[in-house]
Amino acid sequence: MRVLIADDTVLMRTMLSEQVASYGHDVILARDGREALNLAQAESFDIAIIDWEMPRLSGLEVCWLLKADPRTAYSYLILMTSHDEPFYEMKALDAGADDFIHKPVNRAHLKARLKAGGRITEMHRLLVAQAQTDPLTGVANRRALLDRAGEEIRRAQRARQPLSLLIADIDHFKRINDSRGHAAGDEALQRFVRTLDGALRPGDLIGRYGGEEFVVLLPNTALADASVVAERLRQRVASQEMGPDGDSFRMTASFGVAPVAPDAPGGIDDALRTADAALYRAKAEGRNRVVPSP
């Protein structure tokens, strides 16, 4: 795990970081509350161990602020103090701390609390991953795709780079289900995705947009280059055996390609509509082809 440790004394920082690192975790250190907040918002971490009494911002305030920020609302926070009346524990939990540990820190206690926090963090990570992934093909689901598209648009704007997308729709996919059964259809979908994935660059993002429709986001790619990518994907798909072993068959797909305007009022939706219209033309003109938006 990545563990953020915030304390204003060198001694505590050294002691805690040595212990935490000895369990194989990565440590991020902050010297006061403000630094803890900045680091927590800038870097990803799994668990934070936060001292209560610190200059600039108290640990309690750091807890409040992190829990109020959607980006860090579910991070696991352990607040630490030498006060040992129940009142403080209550205040800590009320501020959004997930756990509480007394100073001086007992090594066995800290170890147990890191383990407990690790279980929650791991479960949260799994749930987030599941909520973003299409279970059949393992690519981003529609929601994750649209979220990522928003990020890519902002990135393209900042870097003044082009961004394009394509929609790939398998041709006559219903026939595959009808003639070979739904399980063979599922397997063909998985092979289709592997074929696309194998032909893309690491920064490109595939998402399942609908049943047998996939969207690929192509960062730093203008429309003409995106059409070249789509044509490469089309050829790969058409030349690939898609069926399970012993029952092989070919299938084709049609592609609509569109640029994503960084300042489009409708965000990604405008580009999806444009690509969908191009895809419709690809289908109407005979399928197994790439049509860029005009």
Ligand code: GH3
């Ligand atoms: P077209 O060339 O016009 O795109 O024809 P098509 O048959 O591919 O398109 P249509 O929209 O008529 O049918 C899509 C089919 O995809 C119907 C649906 O049952 C199937 N499908 C959608 N999701 C899944 C899935 O997860 N698994 C399987 N096996 N089939 C699916």
Ligand code: MG
């Ligand atoms: Mg302190």
Ligand code: MG
């Ligand atoms: Mg189809």
Ligand code: MG
């Ligand atoms: Mg379709």
